Amino acid sequence: MEWAVNDLAERDLYKLLVNTVLPRPIALVTTVNAQGRANAAPFSFFNVFSHAPPLVVLGIEGRAGGEAVLKDTMRNIRATGSFVVNLVDRALVEAMQVCAIDFPGDVDEIAAAGLETAPSRQVIAPRLTQSPVQLECRETVSLSLGTRDRNLVVGEIQHLHIRDGIVDERLHVDIDKLDLVGRLHGADWYVTLRDRFQAPRQTLESWRARQAAASAKPEGETR
Ligand SMILES: Cc1cc2nc3c(=O)[nH]c(=O)nc-3n(C[C@H](O)[C@H](O)[C@H](O)COP(=O)(O)O)c2cc1C
Numbered sequence: 584m585e586w587a588v589n590d591l592a593e594r595d596l597y598k599l600l601v602n603t604v605l606p607r608p609i610a611l612v613t614t615v616n617a618q619g620r621a622n623a624a625p626f627s628f629f630n631v632f633s634h635a636p637p638l639v640v641l642g643i644e645g646r647a648g649g650e651a652v653l654k655d656t657m658r659n660i661r662a663t664g665s666f667v668v669n670l671v672d673r674a675l676v677e678a679m680q681v682c683a684i685d686f687p688g689d690v691d692e693i694a695a696a697g698l699e700t701a702p703s704r705q706v707i708a709p710r711l712t713q714s715p716v717q718l719e720c721r722e723t724v725s726l727s728l729g730t731r732d733r734n735l736v737v738g739e740i741q742h743l744h745i746r747d748g749i750v751d752e753r754l755h756v757d758i759d760k761l762d763l764v765g766r767l768h769g770a771d772w773y774v775t776l777r778d779r780f781q782a783p784r785q786t787l788e789s790w791r792a793r794q795a796a797a798s799a800k801p802e803g804e805t806r
Pocket of ligand 1: 623624625627645656657679682
């Protein structure tokens with residue numbers, strides 16, 4: 584099947600994209616508003632974009648329904664120029680989902696989710712102590728794209744926190760101990776890192792050697 588984007592309703596395009604570009608890492612983003620109040624919300628239109636400079640990107644939509652209004656995360660990034668990406672492990676999934684609830688303004692969603700914050704080293708936004716990886720970021724640029732207050736936020740990582748016991752002295756990361764989750768298809772499916780395989784990257788020489796070995800095999804032999 585194929586579609587020209589212009590022939591798809593917005594909702595259908597969303598469904599096709601979020602159910603095929605999989606899995607997506609999840610950033611539980613913490614920010615603070617101009618009055619100093621902290622906020623946390625999950626975003627899976629998220630990734631690390633480069634290491635030099637160390638950039639992350641977030642895709643933040645406007646609030647659904649009626650007149651477009653910025654989500655608190657976007658409003659706070661505009662107000663303070665900073666945010667923290669807290670990666671989500673299996674133990675944090677339930678709290679992450681509480682942070683996605685559209686609470687009335689007087690509810691402290693970080694407390695409601697049972698999460699604890701600590702001051703960051705280099706940015707005003709706080710970080711979540713229960714997250715295994717916390718990336719303190721300064722907003723580099725935010726692009727308002729399309730309609731309804733969609734924003735692409737680019738942030739530069741200023742400071743990394745990784746829970747003790749996950750990285751050894753040679754900076755090897757134990758990804759079993761990280762136990763991160765990614766967002767999968769549908770509204771509520773997630774994936775862990777437990778099913779994996781190794782596919783060593785090839786050089787031109789090793790690729791040529793494999794080709795030569797394959798063509799030297801007798802007729803009918805497949806492996
Ligand atoms: C796993 C997950 C991923 C999400 N990813 C995004 C996203 O990439 N962009 C977005 O605008 N909203 C996303 N949301 C919805 C926001 O988290 C939700 O609108 C939240 O209430 C925004 O909170 P805020 O107003 O405090 O910023 C996601 C929700 C969940 C549960």
